[in-house]
Each structure stands twice: as structure tokens, then as C-alpha cells.
Amino acid sequence: MASEEQCSAPPRWRSISLTHVEYPAGDLTGQVLACMSLLPIAILVGFVTLIVFKRELHTISFFGGLIMNEGLNWLLKHILQEPRPRGGGHTSVTTEYGMPSSHSQFIWFFVVYFFLFLYLRMHQTNNARCVELLWRHILSVILLAVALSISYSRVYLLYHTWSQVIYGGVAGMVMGVVWFFITQEVLTPLFPKIAAWPISEFFLVRDTSLIPNILWFEYTVTRSEARNRQRKLGTKLQ
Numbered sequence: 001m002a003s004e005e006q007c008s009a010p011p012r013w014r015s016i017s018l019t020h021v022e023y024p025a026g027d028l029t030g031q032v033l034a035c036m037s038l039l040p041i042a043i044l045v046g047f048v049t050l051i052v053f054k055r056e057l058h059t060i061s062f063f064g065g066l067i068m069n070e071g072l073n074w075l076l077k078h079i080l081q082e083p084r085p086r087g088g089g090h091t092s093v094t095t096e097y098g099m100p101s102s103h104s105q106f107i108w109f110f111v112v113y114f115f116l117f118l119y120l121r122m123h124q125t126n127n128a129r130c131v132e133l134l135w136r137h138i139l140s141v142i143l144l145a146v147a148l149s150i151s152y153s154r155v156y157l158l159y160h161t162w163s164q165v166i167y168g169g170v171a172g173m174v175m176g177v178v179w180f181f182i183t184q185e186v187l188t189p190l191f192p193k194i195a196a197w198p199i200s201e202f203f204l205v206r207d208t209s210l211i212p213n214i215l216w217f218e219y220t221v222t223r224s225e226a227r228n229r230q231r232k233l234g235t236k237l238q
Contacts, residue, residue, distance in 0.1 A: 023157055033153035039146065040106045055205045056214075057191045058121075058183065062113060065179035069109045069172060073102045076171065085158050100168030101160040104151045108172030109179075111147045115140060116180045122213055 021037050023030035047063045050056075082099035118136050151169055154160040160168075188209045194200055195207040211217045 021157070030157060033149065033156050036146070036149050037103055037153045037157070039150060040103060040110075043106075043110060055203060057194060057205060057207050058188070058209060060205075061183045061187055062117075065113065065175070065183070066106070066109060068179070069105060069175045070102065072171070072175060073100060073105045073168070076100055077102075082164065084164075085161055098160045098164045100171050101151070101154050101165045102168065103154050104160070104165045104168030105172035105175070107147045107150045108169040109176040110172075111143045112173045112176030113180050114143060116177070120180075121184070122215075 021034040023034040044066070047059070047066070050059050051063060077097040077099065080099045081097050083096060084098035118140065122136075147169075151165050154165050155162055191207040191209050195205055208214050208217075
């Protein structure tokens with residue numbers, strides 16, 4: 001009888017804790033911060049989308065740096081083995097260790113690398129327009145606010161202590177700076193050779209490292225090509 005009861009017992013269900021962010025019931029601020037803490041997942045999805053549709057080597061390198069940053073965070077957590085705050089009481093976390101905060105390390109790596117890319121990689125020419133400079137500054141302020149909000153959310157929601165968030169942010173910043181200069185000084189000179197590999201040509205992987213402002217370049221090329229095709233189409237119809 002006992003064996004029959006064990007066989008008929010319903011299975012125990014577990015949730016996927018990757019997106020299971022808990023917040024105090026009825027706390028609007030906690031709910032907003034919980035949603036903010038899901039932004040790293042949206043960023044990863046965005047990177048995968050860009051890689052699939054753009055297939056640009058610098059984007060692939062940026063994404064590779066994010067993955068290595070996550071690997072470093074996992075390693076540090078299992079070396080330091082500092083527990084999360086006791087008052088949290090969260091039922092679903094990916095690991096019991098909290099030092100350093102993976103969310104903080106992730107977002108500060110992303111923001112610092114993006115800052116360097118924005119102001120050093122997409123460098124301005126001497127005749128840069130004020131509007132082009134302005135949108136970079138606005139985007140930088142928005143990214144900084146997002147990073148601060150995500151970092152604060154980890155403390156507010158009792159997933160981490162302030163020290164875990166701060167050390168995670170410092171680790172992410174250092175990794176962001178180091179990986180950016182590795183990409184610029186070591187990997188970028190190799191990009192033309194990598195783009196010329198047969199497998200790269202098969203998958204349409206491209207190198208745009210010599211183009212100072214890729215957004216403007218793609219806009220002008222696309223607009224010029226669209227006008228040429230429209231002109232040819234109009235000629236055929238006549």
C-alpha cells in the first residue's frame with residue numbers, strides 16, 4: 001500500500017528561477033524595481049538578436065565579454081561564498097551566495113563598455129554636429145540611471161547587501177574597461193582576417209571596425225541604395 005501511495009503522489013513542481021523575481025506584495029516601488037532587475041535578460045536577448053541579424057564582429061566580441069563577465073561572477077561567488085542577506089527569505093534564487101552581485105556586475109560591465117564604445121569607438125569628426133553630441137550625452141545619462149536603479153533594486157528587494165552590490169559594480173567596471181581595450185587593441189586588428197575566413201563569409205560575418213560612425217554609414221548607404229533602386233524601378237515602368 002505504501003508503495004502504491006508513493007507512486008500515485010503528485011510530482012513536486014519547481015519554477016524557473018531565472019526570471020522569478022520576488023517583491024513585497026502591495027509594494028509598487030518593489031514591483032517597479034523587480035521589473036527593472038529583469039533588464040539584463042532583455043539586454044542578452046537584444047544581443048542575440050543583433051548577432052543573428054547584423055553578424056558584426058565587434059558586437060560578437062561585446063557579447064563574449066558579457067558571457068566571460070558572468071563566468072567571473074560565478075567563480076567569485078563560489079570562492080568567496082558569502083551568503084545573501086538573512087532577512088530576504090526568497091524561495092527561488094540561482095545560488096545561495098551573494099558576493100558579488102551578478103546583476104550589479106552585469107549592468108556595470110555593460111554600461112562602462114558602452115560608454116567607452118560611444119565616446120572612443122564611435123569617435124566624432126571635427127565637424128560633429130551638436131545634435132550628434134547631445135544624443136550621446138542623453139543616452140549616457142539614461143544608461144547611468146538604469147545601472148543605478150538595477151543596483152539599488154538588489155538591495156531594496158533584499159537579494160544583496162550594499163557591499164555585495166558595490167563590489168559587483170566595481171568588478172563589472174574593471175572587466176568592462178579591460179575587455180574594451182582587449183577588443184580594441186588585440187582583437188580589432190584581427191577582425192579583417194577573421195571576416196575573410198571561409199566560414200565567416202558563409203555566415204555573412206562582417207567587420208565594421210574601420211567605420212567611425214556605423215549608424216550614420218548604414219543610414220546613408222541604405223538611403224542611397226533605396227533611391228537607386230527606386231530610380232531604376234521608375235525607369236522600367238516608363
